[in-house]
Amino acid sequence: MLEIGSGTGQHAVWLSERLPQLVWQPSDQPGATASIEAWRRHSGLKNLRKPLEIDLLDAATWPQASCDALVCINTVHIICWEGVKGLFDLVGRVLKPGGLLYLYGPFRYADRELEPSNEQFDLWLKQRDPNSGVRDFEAVAELASSVGLSLQGDVAMPANNRSLWWKKQGFQACSD
Numbered sequence: 001m002l003e004i005g006s007g008t009g010q011h012a013v014w015l016s017e018r019l020p021q022l023v024w025q026p027s028d029q030p031g032a033t034a035s036i037e038a039w040r041r042h043s044g045l046k047n048l049r050k051p052l053e054i055d056l057l058d059a060a061t062w063p064q065a066s067c068d069a070l071v072c073i074n075t076v077h078i079i080c081w082e083g084v085k086g087l088f089d090l091v092g093r094v095l096k097p098g099g100l101l102y103l104y105g106p107f108r109y110a111d112r113e114l115e116p117s118n119e120q121f122d123l124w125l126k127q128r129d130p131n132s133g134v135r136d137f138e139a140v141a142e143l144a145s146s147v148g149l150s151l152q153g154d155v156a157m158p159a160n161n162r163s164l165w166w167k168k169q170g171f172q173a174c175s176d
């Protein structure tokens with residue numbers, strides 16, 4: 001499991017502890033991985049790897065190895081749109097056929113009003129950085145289609161967030 005934008009690393013610890021069958025690979029942009037490493041060391045978890053420095057805006061930092069799944073929590077509204085495109089380019093490059101992409105956060109849908117709390121959050125994000133903001137689900141879905149992903153789930157979460165997950169087309173050879 002490759003995690004993009006792991007932040008403090010607390011999600012990586014919490015999730016990898018509860019999913020011991022997975023090898024969890026956290027990451028964040030260069031210079032932002034110290035807290036993840038501190039949490040990893042504190043946890044002592046064997047299935048939690050040292051964080052990688054992955055910048056969605058710099059393909060030279062992207063891993064060469066492939067992954068079975070990729071998770072990105074509370075990040076696509078923080079980074080600029082080029083970064084969101086970078087995320088899907090990365091997915092196109094490293095996610096194995098049959099693998100899953102999971103995104104968590106607020107999204108705007110064309111067929112419904114944005115919730116007032118997310119409208120306020122969007123304004124706050126844009127005041128802080130005009131290139132950030134609550135993303136249009138349809139625009140993100142288009143990027144997903146462009147790298148061969150098909151939507152598997154879209155579920156409401158607390159505080160007007162969504163859980164979205166996609167599967168990459170194709171088959172993975174079974175080794176057993």
Ligand SMILES: C[S@@+](CC[C@H](N)C(=O)[O-])C[C@H]1O[C@@H](n2cnc3c(N)ncnc32)[C@H](O)[C@@H]1O
Nearest residue numbers: 005006007029032054055056057073074075078
């Ligand atoms: C709101 S935080 C979310 C952190 C964590 N996933 C969470 O939910 O607590 C957004 C994360 O995106 C990361 N980020 C910002 N720009 C990035 C970039 N260009 N490449 C990779 N990560 C980036 C930040 O360093 C930060 O950890």
